[in-house]
Structure formats: structure tokens, C-alpha cells
Amino acid sequence: MTREHEIQVEDAYEGPVVQVTDLETGFKTPRGLVRAVDGVSFKLDRGKTLGIVGESGCGKSVLSRSVMGLLPSTNVVRNGSVKFQGRELVGLSGKAMRKYWGTEMSMVFQDPMTSLNPVKRIGEQITEGLRFHLGQSKDDARATALALLKSVRIPEAERRLREYPHQLSGGMRQRVVIATALACGPRLLIADEPTTALDVTVQDQILDLLQAQQNERFMAMMLITHDLGVVAGRTDEIAVMYAGQIVEKAPTSVLFAKMKMPYTEALMQSIPKLDLPSHTRLQAISGRPPDLVNPPSGCRFAARCLYAQDRCLDEQPPLMEGDTPGHLYRCWYPVGTPAGEEALNMNLRKNRTAAGLKAATAAEGVGAIPG
Amino acid sequence: MADQHLDREPTDDLDAPVADIEVGLAEPGTVAAAAVTPVPVQVELSRSKRIGVFGWCAIGWLTLVALMALVPGIFPGPGLLERSREAIVAGNFGPQSGHWLGIDNSGYDLMTKTIHGTRASMIVAVSGVGFALIVGGFLGLVAGYFRGKLDTVLTGMFNVMLAFPTLVLALTLVTIFASQPGTSYGRRVMVVSAAIGIVSIPILGRITRANTLVWSEREFVLAAKLLGTKTPRILWRDVLPNVLPAMLQITLLGIGIAIVAEGGLSLLGVGVPASIDSPSWGNLIATLRSQLFLGRPWGVFAPSLAIFLTVLSLNYLGDVIRARFDVRESVL
Numbered sequence: 001m002t003r004e005h006e007i008q009v010e011d012a013y014e015g016p017v018v019q020v021t022d023l024e025t026g027f028k029t030p031r032g033l034v035r036a037v038d039g040v041s042f043k044l045d046r047g048k049t050l051g052i053v054g055e056s057g058c059g060k061s062v063l064s065r066s067v068m069g070l071l072p073s074t075n076v077v078r079n080g081s082v083k084f085q086g087r088e089l090v091g092l093s094g095k096a097m098r099k100y101w102g103t104e105m106s107m108v109f110q111d112p113m114t115s116l117n118p119v120k121r122i123g124e125q126i127t128e129g130l131r132f133h134l135g136q137s138k139d140d141a142r143a144t145a146l147a148l149l150k151s152v153r154i155p156e157a158e159r160r161l162r163e164y165p166h167q168l169s170g171g172m173r174q175r176v177v178i179a180t181a182l183a184c185g186p187r188l189l190i191a192d193e194p195t196t197a198l199d200v201t202v203q204d205q206i207l208d209l210l211q212a213q214q215n216e217r218f219m220a221m222m223l224i225t226h227d228l229g230v231v232a233g234r235t236d237e238i239a240v241m242y243a244g245q246i247v248e249k250a251p252t253s254v255l256f257a258k259m260k261m262p263y264t265e266a267l268m269q270s271i272p273k274l275d276l277p278s279h280t281r282l283q284a285i286s287g288r289p290p291d292l293v294n295p296p297s298g299c300r301f302a303a304r305c306l307y308a309q310d311r312c313l314d315e316q317p318p319l320m321e322g323d324t325p326g327h328l329y330r331c332w333y334p335v336g337t338p339a340g341e342e343a344l345n346m347n348l349r350k351n352r353t354a355a356g357l358k359a360a361t362a363a364e365g366v367g368a369i370p371g
Numbered sequence: 372m373a374d375q376h377l378d379r380e381p382t383d384d385l386d387a388p389v390a391d392i393e394v395g396l397a398e399p400g401t402v403a404a405a406a407v408t409p410v411p412v413q414v415e416l417s418r419s420k421r422i423g424v425f426g427w428c429a430i431g432w433l434t435l436v437a438l439m440a441l442v443p444g445i446f447p448g449p450g451l452l453e454r455s456r457e458a459i460v461a462g463n464f465g466p467q468s469g470h471w472l473g474i475d476n477s478g479y480d481l482m483t484k485t486i487h488g489t490r491a492s493m494i495v496a497v498s499g500v501g502f503a504l505i506v507g508g509f510l511g512l513v514a515g516y517f518r519g520k521l522d523t524v525l526t527g528m529f530n531v532m533l534a535f536p537t538l539v540l541a542l543t544l545v546t547i548f549a550s551q552p553g554t555s556y557g558r559r560v561m562v563v564s565a566a567i568g569i570v571s572i573p574i575l576g577r578i579t580r581a582n583t584l585v586w587s588e589r590e591f592v593l594a595a596k597l598l599g600t601k602t603p604r605i606l607w608r609d610v611l612p613n614v615l616p617a618m619l620q621i622t623l624l625g626i627g628i629a630i631v632a633e634g635g636l637s638l639l640g641v642g643v644p645a646s647i648d649s650p651s652w653g654n655l656i657a658t659l660r661s662q663l664f665l666g667r668p669w670g671v672f673a674p675s676l677a678i679f680l681t682v683l684s685l686n687y688l689g690d691v692i693r694a695r696f697d698v699r700e701s702v703l
Contacts, residue, residue: 070593074519101597115590119612125591129598180594 013085016043017187017220018067023080023090025059025066032293033077036062038244040080042237046187049214049221051231051252053267054241057289060224063241064190067222068105069097085187103133106186108210110193112173116165122149123161126180133184148179152209171202175209182213189214190222195230207234228267232256237326240264243289243300246319250327260322260334262307286357299330307333307343308353426691429684436681439489451487451648454478464667472673475659484650485673491643491651492678495560496629499567500575504622506568507575512606512614514576515583526580529573538635541566545641559644563636567629578621582614616693623689627682634678652678 025037036059044050054060065071067082069089082089084100109115117125126148127141136144142161149157152175165173174194181189191210195203211234214221223231231238232252239249240261248261259265269283287304290296296303302312309332317330333343347359422430439446448471449455455470455478465473472482514525541563549562586592587610595609630652636642637653638660645654655674662670 068597070597098599102599107594107597109590109594111590115594117589117591117595117609117613120608128595128600132599177594180598183598 015086016045016083017085018222019043019081019083019086020067021081021083023063023066023082024078025062025071026077028075028077029293034292035244035295036292037066038292038295040241040244040246042239042246042249044188044220044222046220047214047218048237049211049223049235051235051238052222052224052241053226053228053231053238055226055267055285055289058241059244059292060226060241061192064107064192064222064224068101068107068190069094070107102129102186103184104186105188105190106181106184108174108178108181108189108191108194111197112165112170112177113197115177116173118165120164121161122163122165122168122176126161126176126183129180129183144183145179148183149176151213152176152179152182154179170198171205174198174202174206178206178209178213182217185217186219188220188222190224192224193226194223196225203230210234227271229271240267243295244292245300245330246328247301247331248329249319250322250324250329254324254327258322258324258327258336260327260329260336260340261301261331262305262333262335262340263301265335266304266306299332302353303355304357305355306347306353306357306359307331307335307340308347308355308357309333309343310354313354422691422695425687429688429691432680432684433688436489436493436677439486440493441490443487443490446483446486448483448486449480451479451483451650453480453483455480464662465669473667473669475670476662479647481655481659481670481673484655485652485677488650488652488655488674489677491560491649492630492633492653495564495567495633495643495651496626499564500571500622500625500629502565502568503571503575503625504618507572508579508618510572511576511579511581512583512611515580516587516602516606516610518584522580525576529576529580532570532573533577535570537570537632538639540570541632541636542639542641544569545636550641556644556649563633563642566636567632570632571625571629574625575618575621579614579618582617583610586610586613620689620693623685623692627685630678630681634674 020043021041023037023040024035026033026035038059040059040063042050052060052063062071066078067089069082069092071078073094078090080090084105089097089100116122123142123145126145127136127138130136130141130144131138134141145161146157149160154160154172154175160168160172160176165176168176174197178194189210194210195206198206207230210221210223213219223235225231228238235252237249238252238255239246240255240263241247242263248255248259248264250259255264259268263285266283266285270285272280272282285304290300290303296313298311298313298315299305299308299317302308305312311332315332317332319328319330321328322334331340333340344359347353351358351360353359443451449469455474458464458467458470458474459478464475467473470480470482472480472485474480475484510525510529514522544566545559545562549559592605592609595605600609633642633651634653634656637645637651637657640657642653642657643649643651645651645658652674656671656678659670659674662668
């Protein structure tokens with residue numbers, strides 16, 4: 001059939017599974033265009049995992065939906081290029097995208113409470129894609145669904161097939177969501193905060209499961225999260241996003257060993273550490289992300305950055321390459337460089353950054369109000 | 372979400388995660404996996420969800436109504452066309468042996484009339500609201516799912532229809548389509564049903580739209596789309612079943628309102644036409660209302676009681692059904 005032929009042709013394709021170049025995604029609002037994703041580029045090979053990290057509202061989820069072509073067609077501006085298996089996806093209609101969804105690229109959503117239909121049995125939700133995409137008969141699809149549920153380690157899979165989502169626990173539900181996403185053997189799996197809605201005890205299991213499935217299937221995976229700890233041991237590369245842009249991107253070990261971007265450093269420091277004495281104040285990042293309708297002309301993080309100098313307010317740093325190949329960052333005064341140290345020390349001495357943030361106070365973690 | 376977990380009562384927290392750890396740690400296929408059987412979710416229906424005594428009374432009454440509508444002949448009492456001359460001669464119109472709810476001016480038994488009037492009332496109400504359920508439900512579903520201009524147009528239409536005085540609209544329809552001399556009984560009933568149906572469309576449409584807006588935002592709709600499910604199937608299989616409980620509740624409420632509306636139309640003389648052999652609850656009240664001035668209030672009592680009990684039962688049952696079948700999140 002044509003479908004098999006198509007897949008054979010694509011298997012011969014050697015390049016990256018996804019190559020995103022200068023992707024811009026904006027929403028038209030009465031206030032103006034909200035630039036949720038502003039010039040993001042990355043590529044992702046088979047079997048590799050890219051972690052995308054950033055705080056709420058930095059454009060992580062919009063990026064993932066934009067790559068998948070899942071955004072509504074009205075009031076959305078999407079420019080740049082998303083190449084999947086070498087083929088351009090930007091500009092394709094929803095109908096054309098349907099060929100990719102499920103079989104080629106798939107998604108695990110944040111909240112298993114809302115991503116499963118409460119009035120459909122588990123079995124029905126998993127087999128739907130199998131029957132539609134792979135044309136399996138009812139019995140075949142059922143058998144596949146059973147195998148899938150077993151592979152995501154759901155005990156008593158047979159019985160679960162007949163149950164409704166509310167009869168399962170949160171962790172079990174997320175396993176079902178993963179099974180559904182994996183059903184048709186996608187090449188790219190986007191996990192959009194897959195553990196945020198789950199209990200801490202279950203988070204690790206779900207992440208392990210995702211990783212195991214990825215290795216087994218040799219998929220490309222985008223792991224989106226606001227938690228650096230989640231991506232630490234599980235990704236090949238990490239992209240840190242801030243205000244719609246990638247502000248630092250590096251292979252995971254490099255990023256943790258020598259992060260350059262003050263934002264990444266601040267994110268790291270905001271993770272509570274077990275060896276600190278109790279009642280230690282959390283190192284929060286003070287301030288809020290900038291307005292995405294009128295982003296600042298300089299560095300977008302400048303207003304909240306302890307390193308900020310006058311240059312940071314005027315001139316937007318480009319994505320520069322560091323000493324290690326593949327380590328990109330956007331900063332004029334990178335962490336760990338003489339220029340950066342000097343900038344930080346100067347700000348701490350003056351207790352004031354170029355943007356007016358009380359540097360010393362903020363460094364102690366007492367949320368300071370800029371100005 | 373994370374906050375919620377933190378905020379939860381410790382007692383709440385103990386159950387769910389523990390079960391999960393056990394299940395998660397057990398290797399599939401080992402004895403351990405078989406031993407750690409997750410406890411099936413036993414949901415004790417809370418008080419508000421039980422059907423309860425009143426619920427069963429409502430069901431009982433509605434069953435009776437259904438029987439009265441379908442097979443009015445099985446009920447004891449005099450026939451529809453039997454007149455009681457003795458009672459008239461005795462001047463005894465009130466409740467009496469053989470005529471538990473009294474007789475009308477011509478000696479016809481009021482209980483029999485009310486029982487035989489059920490069918491016409493129910494036909495008008497059920498078919499009218501059923502029509503509204505299909506049309507309004509469809510329009511609401513489409514408006515809520517696709518949104519955009521279509522939604523603006525349909526919502527505007529609903530608003531215009533809601534703003535239009537219901538009785539005037541019904542009066543107009545009946546006057547135009549079913550008031551010529553020689554209009555058949557069937558045609559008149561149809562037009563009255565249609566009038567009630569049309570005025571019910573915006574009510575059902577708006578409820579459906581509001582619920583669809585909420586449910587179609589859920590990620591499982593996106594997930595279904597991602598699986599390649601086509602839009603009509605998503606609407607039918609993913610959105611509609613979730614919206615249905617709310618729709619059904621409003622439908623039951625709507626049937627109640629329609630029964631009352633039929634009475635109102637009859638009082639205005641545009642309801643189901645009154646004649647000796649074709650009573651309806653509405654036209655019985657309309658024709659018997661003159662008895663109120665003759666000091667015989669029980670004339671309107673029988674059909675009014677029937678309407679009262681039916682509307683009450685429908686409303687109560689609507690609530691019960693919604694609470695009971697809305698298993699979606701309430702038990703989580």
C-alpha cells in the first residue's frame with residue numbers, strides 16, 4: 001500500500017528527525033501579537049532526548065504544540081521552518097498534518113486527568129488510533145493494546161482495558177496516556193511536563209518508563225519541564241528557554257558543568273538542596289518574565305538578572321557559541337567568565353544592577369522589588 | 372497541580388501513592404505483580420447521589436404518566452364518554468364515590484378526563500423538547516466546538532430567540548399555520564409541538580454550547596485529534612458523551628416547562644383543541660376554569676395536580692440523574 005511505501009522511503013532518511021529553524025509562533029490578541037516562541041532553532045536525532053526547560057509562560061508548551069502543528073489556525077502566526085524527517089511541516093493544513101500525528105509524532109500531555117476521556121474505556125482509547133492508523137481489526141487492536149499496557153507496566157492489563165479512567169490512579173493514568181501515545185510507533189515523542197500533575201513518588205517511575213520506551217523504540221524525544229532535576233540524568237541535550245527564546249543550549253553534562261547563562265544558574269539555585277540546613281530560604285528568581293507583546297530591546301532576562309549591566313538593557317545578545325562545541329548561550333557577561341564575575345561583583349558592591357534590581361538582597365533570596 | 376498535592380490532607384495522601392508504589396515496584400509477570408492486586412475502586416454513592424425515596428416516588432409517578440399516556444384504558448373508573456346524570460341531578464359535582472376527583476358541568480368524570488388528557492400533553496411536550504434537543508444540541512455542539520464566527524452567529528441567534536416573547540411566538544405560529552377553519556387535530560398538535568420546540572432550541576443550544584466549550588478544551592480532545600480522529604467522530608464520541616448529562620437534565624426540565632407551556636397556550640385558546648374526546652391537561656384547565664367561579668374549584672384540581680406532580684418529578688429526577696451519572700470527576 002502507499003502507506004508502507006511511504007514509511008520505507010522515510011526509513012532511508014538519515015538526517016535529524018526534527019530540525020527546527022527560526023521558529024516563531026505568536027498569538028494575535030487585542031493588545032497585539034504575543035510572541036510566545038521567538039526564533040527558536042534546534043535539531044534532534046533519532047534515539048536522542050532534548051530537554052526543554054523554563055518557567056511557566058516561557059513558551060515551552062507553545063513550542064511543542066507549534067512543532068506538532070497542533071495550534072489553532074485562527075489568530076496564530078507561525079513562521080520559520082519545522083522539518084520532520086526532512087519534510088517541511090510549517091504551512092501544512094490540519095488535514096495534511098493528520099498523516100503525521102500518532103504514527104510519526106505523538107505527545108504525552110501534562111495532566112492525565114484531562115488527557116483521558118472520562119467516559120470512554122481505557123481499551124477504547126488505546127485501540128482507536130491502532131484501528132484508524134494501522135487498520136487493525138478489533139481483535140488485533142485489542143491484543144496490541146494489551147501488549148502496550150503490559151509494556152508500560154500496568155498490572156492486570158486485561159482488566160484495565162475494560163475500566164474507565166476514574167478507576168485508575170494518577171500514575172496508572174499517565175501510563176495509559178503513554179501507551180496511547182506510543183501505540184502507533186511514533187518517531188518523535190513530545191512529553192509536555194509528563195510528571196507535573198503526579199505525586200513525587202510516581203514521577204520517577206514515569207520518567208524511567210519514558211526513557212526505557214525511548215531506548216527500546218529508538219525514538220527522538222522532547223522532554224519539556226520546568227524542573228532541571230527532571231531532565232538532569234535523562235537527556236542528551238538541554239535547551240533552556242526564557243521569554244520565547246532559547247537562552248542556553250548545551251549537551252546535558254556540559255550544561256551542568258559550566259553553565260554560562262545567569263538564568264540557568266538562577267534556575268539551578270532555585271532548586272532546594274537536601275544538604276542545606278532546614279529553614280534555609282529558597283533562592284527564588286525575583287520579578288516576572290517580560291511582556292511578550294513588547295519584549296525589551298535588550299536581553300530579556302536583564303530585569304531579573306544579578307549580572308545585568310547597561311549593555312544588557314540596550315543590546316540583545318545573540319546566541320553565541322562557548323568553548324565547548326554545541327554550547328550556545330545568550331549573554332554578554334556569562335557566568336564563570338572574568339567579565340561575568342566582574343559584572344556580578346560590581347552589582348553586589350553597588351547593591352544595584354543596571355536594571356535597578358537590589359542585587360545583594362536578591363542574591364540572598366529575599367525577593368527584592370526592582371526599582 | 373503540584374500545589375494541590377502539597378496542600379492535601381495527610382490522610383488523603385496516604386492511600387493513593389502507596390498503592391501506586393506497590394504496583395510500580397512489582398515487576399510485571401512476577402508473583403509479586405499477581406499478589407499486589409490493586410483494590411478495586413469501591414465508591415460508596417454519597418447521599419446526594421442515591422435515588423432516594425423521593426426519587427423513587429418521582430420514577431413511580433412518571434411510570435404512571437407513561438401508562439396513562441400509552442394505555443389510558445387500563446385505569447378503573449367510568450369511560451371517557453360516560454356521563455353521570457344522577458350526580459348532575461343531585462347537584463353533586465365534587466369528589467364522590469365513583470368519581471374520586473369530581474365531575475364537570477356535563478357529568479364527565481374528571482379523573483378519566485385527566486388520564487386521557489395525558490397523551491396529548493405528553494406528545495406535545497416530549498416531541499417539542501425532543502426536537503429542540505436534536506436541533507439545539509447539534510447547533511450548540513457545533514458552536515462550542517468550532518467557535519469563531521459560527522459561534523458568534525449561532526449565539527446571536529439563540530439570544531434573539533430567547534429575547535422574543537415565547538407566548539407571542541407560539542401564538543403567531545399557531546395563528547399562521549393552524550388556525551384556519553378545518554385544520555385537523557393532528558396538524559394543530561404538530562404546530563403546537565413545533566412552537567414549543569422552537570422556543571426551547573436556544574435553551575438547549577446554550578447549555579450544550581457552554582458545556583462543549585469546557586469539554587472540547589480538554590486535552591483528550593487534542594489527544595484524539597493527535598490520533599487522527601476525524602472531527603465528526605470527536606464530536607460524537609469524545610465531546611457529546613461528556614456533554615450529555617447536562618443536556619439530559621435540561622431536557623427533563625424542558626419537558627416540565629413545556630407541559631406548563633401547553634397549559635398556557637390552551638388558556639390563550641391556541642393549545643391542543645378542546646373537545647369531549649380529545650382532552651389535554653392544558654385544555655382541561657382552560658375549559659374547567661369557569662367552574663372556579665361556580666364554587667367548584669376541584670374542576671381544575673385534577674389536571675393541575677397532574678401537571679404539578681409531573682413537573683416536580685421531572686425536575687427532581689433531572690437533578691438525581693445528573694448527580695448520579697456524572698461520575699466523571701466527582702468520585703476522583
